[in-house]
Amino acid sequence: MDIQLKRGLLDVCVLSTIKTEDSYGYKIIKDLKPCIELSESTLYTILKRLETAELLTVRTAEHGGRLRKYYRITEAGKERLRTFQKDWEELMHVYRFVTEGGTTPHE
Amino acid sequence: MNKQEFLALLRRELAPLSPTEIEERLSFYGEMIDDRMEEGLTEEEAVRSVGDVSAIVKDTVVEVPLAKVKKQKNTLRPWEIVLLILGAPLWLSLLLALFAVILSVYVSLWAVVISLWAVFASFIGSAVGVLLATPFLLIKGLTLPALALLGCALFLAGASVFLFALSKLSTKGLLLLTKKSTRGFKSLFQRKDGTR
Numbered sequence: 001m002d003i004q005l006k007r008g009l010l011d012v013c014v015l016s017t018i019k020t021e022d023s024y025g026y027k028i029i030k031d032l033k034p035c036i037e038l039s040e041s042t043l044y045t046i047l048k049r050l051e052t053a054e055l056l057t058v059r060t061a062e063h064g065g066r067l068r069k070y071y072r073i074t075e076a077g078k079e080r081l082r083t084f085q086k087d088w089e090e091l092m093h094v095y096r097f098v099t100e101g102g103t104t105p106h107e
Numbered sequence: 108m109n110k111q112e113f114l115a116l117l118r119r120e121l122a123p124l125s126p127t128e129i130e131e132r133l134s135f136y137g138e139m140i141d142d143r144m145e146e147g148l149t150e151e152e153a154v155r156s157v158g159d160v161s162a163i164v165k166d167t168v169v170e171v172p173l174a175k176v177k178k179q180k181n182t183l184r185p186w187e188i189v190l191l192i193l194g195a196p197l198w199l200s201l202l203l204a205l206f207a208v209i210l211s212v213y214v215s216l217w218a219v220v221i222s223l224w225a226v227f228a229s230f231i232g233s234a235v236g237v238l239l240a241t242p243f244l245l246i247k248g249l250t251l252p253a254l255a256l257l258g259c260a261l262f263l264a265g266a267s268v269f270l271f272a273l274s275k276l277s278t279k280g281l282l283l284l285t286k287k288s289t290r291g292f293k294s295l296f297q298r299k300d301g302t303r
Contacts, residue, residue, distance in 0.1 A: 024138075024142070040163070041158065041166035064145065069134075
């Protein structure tokens with residue numbers, strides 16, 4: 001798969017795991033397992049990229065006597081997910097057109 | 108490997124990065140290990156599942172923009188400096204001797220070039236001198252000697268044309284050699300990006 005495409009897909013995958021509630025590193029990896037196997041270093045890069053693009057925010061909270069980083073989606077992040085969905089619906093529309101013959105039935 | 112060792116190794120491998128970058132990554136991976144242990148894995152298993160250090164470093168190097176990586180300084184370690192000073196009488200004198208030899212060879216080459224020019228000058232000087240003297244000889248009636256000397260003069264004139272070409276060529280050649288050597292010598296002290 002094209003690397004830029006893959007990067008974009010991984011970004012939205014991660015964003016979708018924090019769509020409804022905050023999450024933390026290890027949980028994100030677990031939640032993504034049915035979709036994709038993510039390594040820690042890849043996730044780190046993605047989270048950093050999303051944070052720089054202000055698609056998520058980070059906060060540190062105490063958990064079981066140690067500190068844990070929690071990630072929360074921003075409005076911009078939600079917008080990115082909506083755009084992704086719209087783009088792919090358009091793509092699916094074209095895909096169906098292309099694979100189902102692409103012509104109108106003869107009269 | 109336990110968590111401590113893993114983090115220490117990672118810290119060492121990530122040394123070129125800025126302190127903030129290093130700490131961020133260390134806390135990230137430390138957190139990952141802790142979370143896995145919370146799930147029930149042993150420390151060893153948790154460290155192993157987080158991945159091996161070389162893979163992490165490779166991913167890091169690919170992603171970090173060049174501006175963030177600190178430049179490696181070419182500093183000498185203390186023991187290297189001590190060794191350098193102790194050995195000075197030996198390597199320094201050898202270096203000076205080598206330099207003296209190179210210098211004398213270079214000067215000799217110039218001596219050859221200068222000699223060529225000197226010979227050229229004398230040839231052409233003699234030719235002119237003889238040509239000037241010939242009329243006087245003819246007046247005195249010494250026709251045959253005059254002719255002989257005229258012949259010599261012509262020969263000298265011809266030879267000096269050849270010598271002029273040779274001297275000019277050798278001068279150019281030596282100058283080119285000098286330029287190339289100094290450039291080559293300078294490049295020994297420069298790194299690929301052109302900095303000293």
